[in-house]
Amino acid sequence: MSRFLSPLLDRLTPYVPGEQPRDRRYVKLNTNESPFPPAPGVLEAVDRAALEGLNRYPDPAAAALEAALAARFGLRPAQALATNGSDEALAFCMRAFCDASRPPCFADVTYGFYAVLACAQRLEPVVRPLDERFRVRVEDYLDAPGPVFLANPNAPSGLFLPLSDVERIVRANPDLPVIVDEAYVDFGGQSAAGLIDRYANLLVVQTFSKSRNLAGVRIGFALGQEEILSDLRACKNAFNPYSLDSLALRIGEAAVRDEAYLRRCTEEIVRTREAFLQALRSRGFTGNDSAANFVFVRHPRLSGRAYYEALREKGVLVRYFEGPRTRDFVRITVGTPEDMRALLAATDAIEEENG
Amino acid sequence: MSRFLSPLLDRLTPYVPGEQPRDRRYVKLNTNESPFPPAPGVLEAVDRAALEGLNRYPDPAAAALEAALAARFGLRPAQALATNGSDEALAFCMRAFCDASRPPCFADVTYGFYAVLACAQRLEPVVRPLDERFRVRVEDYLDAPGPVFLANPNAPSGLFLPLSDVERIVRANPDLPVIVDEAYVDFGGQSAAGLIDRYANLLVVQTFSKSRNLAGVRIGFALGQEEILSDLRACKNAFNPYSLDSLALRIGEAAVRDEAYLRRCTEEIVRTREAFLQALRSRGFTGNDSAANFVFVRHPRLSGRAYYEALREKGVLVRYFEGPRTRDFVRITVGTPEDMRALLAATDAIEEENG
Numbered sequence: 242m243s244r245f246l247s248p249l250l251d252r253l254t255p256y257v258p259g260e261q262p263r264d265r266r267y268v269k270l271n272t273n274e275s276p277f278p279p280a281p282g283v284l285e286a287v288d289r290a291a292l293e294g295l296n297r298y299p300d301p302a303a304a305a306l307e308a309a310l311a312a313r314f315g316l317r318p319a320q321a322l323a324t325n326g327s328d329e330a331l332a333f334c335m336r337a338f339c340d341a342s343r344p345p346c347f348a349d350v351t352y353g354f355y356a357v358l359a360c361a362q363r364l365e366p367v368v369r370p371l372d373e374r375f376r377v378r379v380e381d382y383l384d385a386p387g388p389v390f391l392a393n394p395n396a397p398s399g400l401f402l403p404l405s406d407v408e409r410i411v412r413a414n415p416d417l418p419v420i421v422d423e424a425y426v427d428f429g430g431q432s433a434a435g436l437i438d439r440y441a442n443l444l445v446v447q448t449f450s451k452s453r454n455l456a457g458v459r460i461g462f463a464l465g466q467e468e469i470l471s472d473l474r475a476c477k478n479a480f481n482p483y484s485l486d487s488l489a490l491r492i493g494e495a496a497v498r499d500e501a502y503l504r505r506c507t508e509e510i511v512r513t514r515e516a517f518l519q520a521l522r523s524r525g526f527t528g529n530d531s532a533a534n535f536v537f538v539r540h541p542r543l544s545g546r547a548y549y550e551a552l553r554e555k556g557v558l559v560r561y562f563e564g565p566r567t568r569d570f571v572r573i574t575v576g577t578p579e580d581m582r583a584l585l586a587a588t589d590a591i592e593e594e595n596g
Numbered sequence: 597m598s599r600f601l602s603p604l605l606d607r608l609t610p611y612v613p614g615e616q617p618r619d620r621r622y623v624k625l626n627t628n629e630s631p632f633p634p635a636p637g638v639l640e641a642v643d644r645a646a647l648e649g650l651n652r653y654p655d656p657a658a659a660a661l662e663a664a665l666a667a668r669f670g671l672r673p674a675q676a677l678a679t680n681g682s683d684e685a686l687a688f689c690m691r692a693f694c695d696a697s698r699p700p701c702f703a704d705v706t707y708g709f710y711a712v713l714a715c716a717q718r719l720e721p722v723v724r725p726l727d728e729r730f731r732v733r734v735e736d737y738l739d740a741p742g743p744v745f746l747a748n749p750n751a752p753s754g755l756f757l758p759l760s761d762v763e764r765i766v767r768a769n770p771d772l773p774v775i776v777d778e779a780y781v782d783f784g785g786q787s788a789a790g791l792i793d794r795y796a797n798l799l800v801v802q803t804f805s806k807s808r809n810l811a812g813v814r815i816g817f818a819l820g821q822e823e824i825l826s827d828l829r830a831c832k833n834a835f836n837p838y839s840l841d842s843l844a845l846r847i848g849e850a851a852v853r854d855e856a857y858l859r860r861c862t863e864e865i866v867r868t869r870e871a872f873l874q875a876l877r878s879r880g881f882t883g884n885d886s887a888a889n890f891v892f893v894r895h896p897r898l899s900g901r902a903y904y905e906a907l908r909e910k911g912v913l914v915r916y917f918e919g920p921r922t923r924d925f926v927r928i929t930v931g932t933p934e935d936m937r938a939l940l941a942a943t944d945a946i947e948e949e950n951g
Contacts, residue, residue: 242826243824243827245692246693250831253830255833258656274651275651278648278651279647283647287647293639295634298616329836329839337602340602388600418600457649457650457654458843472598472601474610475605478610479716480687480716482611483613486812486814488813492650
């Protein structure tokens with residue numbers, strides 16, 4: 242922090258992304274990436290002409306991508322806003338709708354970026370604890386003090402809150418935006434996008450980084466009624482009008498048009514996840530079922546950190562989170578069946594060495 | 597604006613990018629893009645493997661690109677920060693260093709995005725009028741009330757403020773950041789980057805959108821001493837940790853390594869600009885010399901808007917800015933010699949029709 246920094250930012254807490262070490266090759270199960278390449282259409286979308294045309298600005302309105310997104314969800318183009326990753330959509334939501342009189346409201350154990358964004362705006366979030374099994378308590382959100390940020394499925398729990406409960410929260414807070422962050426919805430949840438026409442305060446945020454196999458490009462989007470979305474659009478135009486580049490626009494459009502590939506990839510992940518969870522449980526691990534592309538589990542004996550470190554030693558990366566409620570757990574991304582076999586073999590080896 | 601929008605954002609004024617019409621093919625001289633394709637290395641950098649690997653997150657530290665940038669300017673890697681276009685770097689500067697007690701300070705006629713960013717933070721900028729020929733009056737900045745945003749060369753004037761004057765401003769304000777926005781510096785200016793080791797309060801911001809022929813990707817960067825740059829880095833990690841995607845990182849690195857291509861392209865633009873300015877002056881146009889890839893000129897008879905509209909009618913796009921000081925002028929991007937001939941032919945035809 243330099244002496245030039247405004248005191249308004251004295252509480253800036255940078256988000257800590259999962260590590261991307263370069264010292265050796267790891268089985269990388271720590272950042273919830275897809276193990277599959279992007280849809281075949283993506284590889285065709287970036288041709289020589291696209292690269293040669295990079296001297297020209299992208300369409301700042303992202304019209305073609307937003308039309309494709311809207312069509313995919315049965316909405317009108319003005320009901321979709323493309324952003325630089327879903328993080329940018331979430332940042333615009335925090336900027337547009339939250340202030341000291343309407344602080345953001347979210348769970349104690351959820352996507353860590355919400356708290357980072359709140360801090361950056363010097364806002365004191367209203368934190369609602371999950372129950373003892375990491376489930377959202379719907380009653381906690383029926384009279385919210387400010388905009389609700391609801392990750393569904395939640396991370397790192399992997400639990401999906403039924404759409405009827407989401408709707409109860411949206412309906413109970415007609416004067417507050419409810420932002421449903423569906424980064425993992427394609428792995429076992431159900432999108433709230435179908436509710437948009439009924440609720441002026443509902444925003445649905447999704448990303449291309451997980452089920453669309455495109456963490457390396459930065460594409461996210463928000464869906465909502467025209468009026469509430471126009472606030473986010475105004476934010477985009479005031480902070481970074483061209484935040485999606487020409488290649489991302491082409492790639493995003495190609496990806497969203499290939500629903501069949503998305504379904505094939507997510508079905509494969511779900512199959513792998515279920516077999517993997519069973520294998521963990523047979524080794525004494527505990528943890529909830531998951532509706533996401535990761536599992537959140539507890540080693541029978543080791544703390545989250547100890548298990549993480551032992552796995553890292555053996556070339557397998559997972560993620561753990563300090564904090565009283567999470568430190569006994571690790572979050573493991575579901576990769577290919579081979580990746581999961583490597584993790585299980587490493588786990589068995591750790592067991593033997595410490596046996 | 598929806599009823600959900602925070603009153604804190606009631607002054608949000610979206611930036612209006614230059615139009616990107618799709619109704620017909622235009623000779624596009626309105627957004628200061630380069631007419632040349634990206635460096636050959638860029639076309640090689642995005643290969644099939646790069647596309648297939650897009651399922652993985654980019655390096656959030658942008659280490660390779662920042663190392664290449666630092667090397668190019670004779671700095672250490674921690675003295676370079678890569679951003680999503682220079683707009684993102686400017687937005688971070690406004691967020692990190694400006695508040696009501698230290699409002700941003702900039703010229704009345706300059707890059708319009710500074711005012712947009714100030715508005716978004718509800719800040720009242722301190723505006724210093726340029727002199728009657730659009731020149732920066734150095735004395736106006738020797739006791740600045742807050743961080744200085746200095747576009748150099750300035751836009752839309754195209755005028756370059758000598759480095760000795762920039763240094764006077766930086767030296768006179770040791771307790772305030774001075775942000776030198778060098779978007780157009782490669783077309784006839786001289787970068788202030790060489791001053792960084794001497795001034796803790798100096799930040800130099802550049803973009804890949806102009807002289808590096810990459811407006812379609814979104815790459816910008818800030819250079820400065822480690823300490824002041826660490827504030828911008830913290831902003832990036834609090835707002836959008838992965839704002840540069842994997843392809844942009846590869847493309848940026850390839851582009852920055854090919855200085856010879858940049859020099860060839862910018863020399864060609866300078867040659868075209870000088871011949872074009874002469875042709876305009878021989879037709880009675882007035883306006884300053886330019887150190888940028890555009891000229892800011894006044895038609896002998898038509899207002900900026902009337903000339904813009906007449907050109908648009910004939911398939912040539914330029915830009916004009918409403919406002920008492922600028923409305924008699926148009927800003928014309930310097931493209932290829934053929935582009936400029938097309939503009940001159942259209943201008944002559946307008947003359948004849950209105951004879």
